[in-house]
Amino acid sequence: MQREAILEQVIKMVAEVVECEPSEITPNASLPDELGIDSLMGLEVLVMVERFFGIKLGEEQLHLMTTPERITDLVIGNKEAVAA
């Protein structure tokens, strides 16, 4: 899966959690500050991401999930780590 496709999927998931249209979310939108994602919503995004991409991020990565771009980095990093 290409980076753009992963980012698009991440944005869809974030949009589902904050109940808005994906088009309203930019790749660098701050999850807590611009989208109002609190820790519980963050956990919801994390579980959705783990489930969709078949990866295990763990709650300790929550503080790194600051924007859709950063989440995409984590997904790609995790997939690469697993592949290696």
Place this chain on the structure above:
Amino acid sequence: MNLAGKNYIVTGGSRGLGKSIVSVLAEHGCNVLFTYLNSKEEAKQFADQLALTASGKIVPYRADVSNPEGAAATIETAIAEFGGLNGIVNNAGITKDGAFFKMSRSDWSSVIDTNLNGVFYLSQAYLQKAVRGGGKIVNMSSVSGVKGMKGQANYCASKGGLIALTKSLALEYARFNIQINAIAPGYIETDMVDHMESKTKDLLTKDIPLRRLGAPREVANMTAFLLSDLCEYLTGQTIIIDGGLTV
């Protein structure tokens, strides 16, 4: 009701209501880890006796869930034993009754520690695991948490707190498909009531519209129902089983 092969923890499972809950879950073919604190022999005998007929695994486990380490270890042990966990029953509870004006801090704290903080620790440890696959929590409250009882300020506060905790957690974790409910039993025929004089029991039953004490099994059956596949659209509720006492 299909519970066979499901995995549960029941705290305070060697005596009273907890024992009945473990028995009913075992009859349904569940794997059950039940905690006990002091009654080691009693717990072992009970588990051995259940093992004669149970198709699931029954594991007695000594744990003090009123501290975070004991709670976390309980969750980890159950997952290691069963390979997963479908739900927990926060049943462990104690009473230290007495008039409020002379209630000691230790009597207050020990009841809150076991009955309320213990639920916080075990539920938090469980929910960290359950967010990925859903699950169920049943909290054992009491009619003392629904209405006030003289001489039970600590117990009432802990059980009332449990009802509020149930509602709050239900809202937080519904998005993860985790259902969290409470049961508030009234006067049930447990060891505590057994030790009462018959005159006292008569006085108790006089106030109960159904004119009898409840059987532990009646509470255990409700617990099994709340954990089962028949109950998938109920969360944040407190089911009062009291023969109509609080109506």
